[in-house]
Amino acid sequence: xxxxxxxxxxxxxxxxxxxGGLIGALIGIPSIVYLLSPSLxxxxxxxxxxxxxxENYPIGxxxxxxxxRTKVNGWxxxxxxxxxxxxxxxxxxxRVFSDIxxxxxxxxxxxxxxxxxxxxxxxxxFDIVGNNISGPPPRPLxxxxxxxxxxxxxxxxxxxxxxx
Ligand code: FES
Numbered sequence: 617x618x619x620x621x622x623x624x625x626x627x628x629x630x631x632x633x634x635x636g637g638l639i640g641a642l643i644g645i646p647s648i649v650y651l652l653s654p655s656l657x658x659x660x661x662x663x664x665x666x667x668x669x670x671e672n673y674p675i676g677x678x679x680x681x682x683x684x685r686t687k688v689n690g691w692x693x694x695x696x697x698x699x700x701x702x703x704x705x706x707x708x709x710x711r712v713f714s715d716i717x718x719x720x721x722x723x724x725x726x727x728x729x730x731x732x733x734x735x736x737x738x739x740x741x742f743d744i745v746g747n748n749i750s751g752p753p754p755r756p757l758x759x760x761x762x763x764x765x766x767x768x769x770x771x772x773x774x775x776x777x778x779x780x
Contacts, residue, residue: 665698667769670710673702678726678733678744680715685773699723700760700771701733703744713746714758714775724757733757748780755780 673679678701686695699715715723717735724733733742741750746757756778760771
C-alpha cells in the first residue's frame with residue numbers, strides 16, 4: 617500500500633515516455649527515410665535517346681538535334697546539354713556526330729557554303745562525316761552509335777571517340 621503512489625507515478629511516467637517515443641517514431645522515421653532516400657535511388661536515365669522519325673532528316677544535309685539529359689546521383693543532379701548532327705547518306709544509312717570540337721570543346725556548326733563543320737574558337741574545320749581537315753583539332757568529331765526501330769532513329773550515349 618505504501619508503494620502504490622510511487623508505482624502510479626512510475627506507470628504514468630512510463631506511459632508518457634512510451635507515447636512520446638511512439639509520436640517521435642511516427643514523425644522521425646518517415647523524415648529520416650525521406651532525407652536518405654535520394655542517396656539510395658538508382659540512376660534511371662536510359663542510354664538510348666529518341667531522335668524521332670528518320671524521314672524527318674533530309675538526305676545529304678547535316679541536321680542539328682539538341683537535347684538535355686539530367687542525371688541523378690544521390691542528392692547530386694547534373695544536366696548535360698548535347699548537340700549533334702544527323703547525316704543521312706541514303707534511305708537506310710545514317711551517321712550521327714557530336715557538335716563538340718575535338719580541340720578544346722567549342723561547339724561546331726554546319727556551314728553549307730563550304731560544306732564543313734566549323735569550330736568558331738580557333739577555326740577548326742571538319743568535313744561532312746566529321747573528319748578533321750584543317751586547323752588545330754587533333755581527331756574527327758565523336759560519333760554516336762545509332763539504331764533504327766520502326767522507322768525511328770535512336771542514338772546511344774555516350775558518343776565514341778574516333779582516332780585521327
Ligand atoms: S576548340 Fe575548336 S578549333 Fe579550338
